[in-house]
Amino acid sequence: MQNVDYIIVGDGYAALFFAHQLTKNKKSFVIFSEGKKNASQISAGIINPVVLKKFTTFWLAQEQLDFLRTSLNEIENYTGENYLINASIHRIFHDENEQKLWLKKSKTEELLPFLNEDFKHLEVVKNDFNTGMVEQSARLNVQGFFDDLLKYHEDNYQLIKEKFDYNKLNVSDSTYGNFKFKNIIFCEGMNVENNPYFSDIQVIPNKGHHIRVKLSQPISEDITIKKKHFLFPLKDNLYFYGGTYDREQMHENIDDSAVEQLKNGLLEFYQNSFDVKEIHFGFRPTVKDRRPILGRHPQHKNLYVFNGLGARGILNGCYFSKSLYDFIENNIDLPEEISLDRFNKKDA
Template sequence: MKKEVDYIIVGDGYAGLFFAHQLIKNNKSFVIFSEGRKSASQVSAGIINPVVLKKFTTFWKAQEQIDLLKKTLGEIESYTGGNYLIDKAIHRIFHDENEQKLWLKKSDNGELTEFLNKKFELLNTVKNEFLCGKVNQSARLDVNGFFAGLFSFFEKKGFLLKEKFEYDKLYPSTSSYKDFIFKHVIFCEGIGVKENPYFSGIAVNPNKGHHIKVRLSQTVPDVTIKKKHFLFPLGNGLHFYGGTYDREQLHHHIDETAVEQLVSGLSEFYPYDFEVEEVHFGFRPTVKDRRPIIGRHDEYNNLYVFNGLGARGILNGCYFSKSLYQFIEEDIPLHDEVSLNRFK
């Protein structure tokens, strides 16, 4: 006897888990396939940031995404018991006086007024002779806690299958997969979508990111510090520093050039000794227009893709999981800007 479910979710990163939350909220049955390998989401920094800190600009629907994320994390806490929001703001170290002036000018822009704090700060220990700008409403996600908490909940409820999804066992025309009868399949595979025969052609490109875990010899303020990359505490005396962006060196091992880049970047503003304890990397699924790719298969109307979350995986995953759910269940059209069909 086959088991009937409303949804099969393939992939266990931010896209898959935030979509699973929509199903829990709406009392839909589902299973989520997890290969057990750490996805790019699981090694991400977990930065929640409404500002592009290179040019001091914001992005499409930033305030809406921040508001929905905080609401959603509260809902997730109600059934996992975990508070995964770390309310520590980003402090951007200014390179020079021109950046200070640009920050102040941009803070008068209607879109940025709520995000760019006009009161500059001086941080102890680190080099910040031109002071720092604080990003209001920025925070971090407790990445390890978030995934551990949700995986534990899914496992207890019987929602989690720790196995590789086998495309050749999927029969969309009869809505069946192995021992399951389903209504919908959502593919949330990140770069793994390149192996998916139903959606392998979507315009997602890998962007390799490295980060290091370092042990600092001098204490720094308990905030998220940003210059070239992000620095913040992890506990147990370790700090996260990263991450890099590389579209060229896509091999599946550590790139020493990226590690050197990180060590150099940290040394620019942290003038004391530090030890690199660990190096990690992952492949972000990115899209040339920096918007996710979401939609329904041309031939099989029970197959969907949710991909291309890029460097803003937390905000994009949370916000657009709701859009995808409403598209499927309520027939509310997707925004043209994220639709799968926009590249056709």
């Protein structure tokens, strides 16, 4: 029997950022990874403090950005790589009214750190009203992050490459197969629907597609361009363009309508020819109030859930991993806004 402090079920942002908290604090753990590409692993990796439809920000945006940079520096200490790509987002304005709104919002206290007042005209793409740059925006090298961290945990005998089997879990004596554990953290994304302990948590699947394209005329700068969706360069002369949001089409196939939506969205501002080389999709776990769900099972006190990261998986996963760690190890209450208990209070 192998004793571990934690079992982590899942291998997305929630799982790996929580594993980082355990690594930092010298806790023993194993990660159960089914090895399938999940929503985190095909995500765009956009790090963005601004809601670019309305030019607003969100709860704890600055704190989350600062914590992410610190955490990525810490992770670099053991993988040897920093996965932060300091490439700013440039939002294409649709008209003069959007320019005026941007300037007005940029003078407010909450948006002052994020909206650059100097507009920029981009080459190659159509941007008749120029673009606004989002300060402190960036991207994560998603593939490098997951490849390197999963390999690091595998090399340290912390990665179990198999599907977690709930039937092997004996909650009363805290064992799973050959493991004796103190706590289990379920970071399963939409797979939580199959979890007999947390299947009733209120996550809603949101299907997102993106395409990888080859542009006939490349964009010279390494920036992220945003109009309806995000466009930025990848390796091998490919560009990422996406992603869509769909709460209706929940089947496990590519939706042609989503691909058409992406092609048309790209054609709005990139008016040269391009070839679609790859199509990807995944299911983001979203929550009605747009806050993650963290907490302890009401009966089984060493079972926890970390889910509902939505479209801000990187920022939410990184920042709230510490909240969950402090809740378990240091008895610090979870913020009510993210606690699993908030739904019980509403239902009461």
